[in-house]
Every structure is written in C-alpha cells, then in structure tokens.
Amino acid sequence: MRADAQRNRSRLLAAAEEVFAAKGIGAPVDEVARAAGVGIGTLFRHFATKEALLEAVYVARLQRLTDQVSSLSGAQDPAAVLTGFFADAVRSSGTKMALAAALAEAGIAVDAANASYGSALRQELGALLTRAQQAGGIRGDIAVGEFISLLAGTSQAVSGHDDATRDRILNVVLDGLRAGDTR
Structure with missing residues (x-):
C-alpha cells in the first residue's frame, strides 16, 4: 500500500x-x-461496506491493546501497569462491545479476529500477569484465562452504569486481583 x-x-x-x-x-x-x-x-x-469498516476498527482495537500490553512488559511495577490496563480496558469497553454486537448483527463473526489478535493479546497479558505475580502485586492463584474472564465480565457488569458506580465495581474487582489473603 x-x-x-x-x-x-x-x-x-x-x-x-x-x-x-x-x-x-x-x-x-x-x-x-x-x-x-x-x-x-x-x-x-x-x-x-460499513461492516468492513466496523470489522477493521475492531481488529485495530485488538491490535492496539496487544501493542499496549507488549509495551508495558518491561515496567518497573508490573502489578500497577496491569491493574491500570485492566481499569482502562473496562472504562473503554463500551465501544468494543458495541462493535462486536454490530458485527454479529451483520452476520460477521468476530471469532476470527479474536482468534488471531486475541491469542497475541492473551500471550502478552499472560507474560505481564506472571511478572506481576512474581513481583508479589497480583494474587498468584489466577491464570490468564481467569484474568481475561474477569476483564470481560467486569466490562459487561459496568455497562450502563454511571461513572461513579462503574468505578466502585471496578475497584472491588481490582482489590480482588491484588495479592493478599486468598483463602
């Protein structure tokens, strides 16, 4: 091009x-x-088509998230950057969910985009999560799949709430991710 x-x-x-x-x-x-x-x-x-544009925006978002996590991998405080990433992703999740819903409504499966870019994002998140756990900032009993499920679930849970409620929900989840008593 x-x-x-x-x-x-x-x-x-x-x-x-x-x-x-x-x-x-x-x-x-x-x-x-x-x-x-x-x-x-x-x-x-x-x-x-508009659907092709929506799909490209969706893919670009996934790629940008992957690049963002990759750039955070060498951070001095991996737990802080991981929880910061989590919070930012939840706060901006409305657009991603709307794009995914529009693509699904148009009959375009986002599974292919999620599979290719999602696996790279999963790998980068896994490496950052491991570093944050080794540094003692994130509980050690959570795997990357569970982290991603919490991210997706929290994004869904805050949908439609005002900013203050969204931030309270987000803080509860982030408190649960931080290292401490994991009884």
Whole structure:
C-alpha cells in the first residue's frame, strides 16, 4: 500500500473509532470520511461496506491493546501497569462491545479476529500477569484465562452504569486481583 493510502486508512480507522464512540455504530459513514478529512470514495476504496469498516476498527482495537500490553512488559511495577490496563480496558469497553454486537448483527463473526489478535493479546497479558505475580502485586492463584474472564465480565457488569458506580465495581474487582489473603 502506498504511503498516502496507508495514511488515509489510518486516519479513517481513527476517525471511525471516534465517530462510532461518540454517536454510536449507527453513525453514517460520510461522517467518518468527513472526520478523517477524506472523501466518501476514499473510504469505500479502503472499506467496501460499513461492516468492513466496523470489522477493521475492531481488529485495530485488538491490535492496539496487544501493542499496549507488549509495551508495558518491561515496567518497573508490573502489578500497577496491569491493574491500570485492566481499569482502562473496562472504562473503554463500551465501544468494543458495541462493535462486536454490530458485527454479529451483520452476520460477521468476530471469532476470527479474536482468534488471531486475541491469542497475541492473551500471550502478552499472560507474560505481564506472571511478572506481576512474581513481583508479589497480583494474587498468584489466577491464570490468564481467569484474568481475561474477569476483564470481560467486569466490562459487561459496568455497562450502563454511571461513572461513579462503574468505578466502585471496578475497584472491588481490582482489590480482588491484588495479592493478599486468598483463602
């Protein structure tokens, strides 16, 4: 892909995520093109359908999360960055859940994206979780699969709540992840 085409694609993905987060997945694609500073034809050259754009946004989010966790792997306090990642992921989960629901509604399975990018994310999270456990900041009796289940469950649990309630729920879960008495 030419450099200008790659820049346009990146701008479209960033704009789509912002527009869909602000206005919901029902927002028209011409708003995405406008927000990216490109014409609607450019958008459709990159993404033949709105569903293709939604799927690309979803995949880009997974890739960004994977890259984020990978960049945290050398942190001095792995428990702090792991719990910070958890909190940030929960706070921004509404957009991801809406994208996944829209894709499922359109008949597009997110399983393939989850399988390819999800396994890389799982591996990176597992390495960071192990470091945080070895440092004594996260309870040692939780596996990466359970961590991911807690992340998904907490994201679902806070959906629809106001910020204060969401943060209380999040703090309870984070307190449960931290090392301490694990009777």
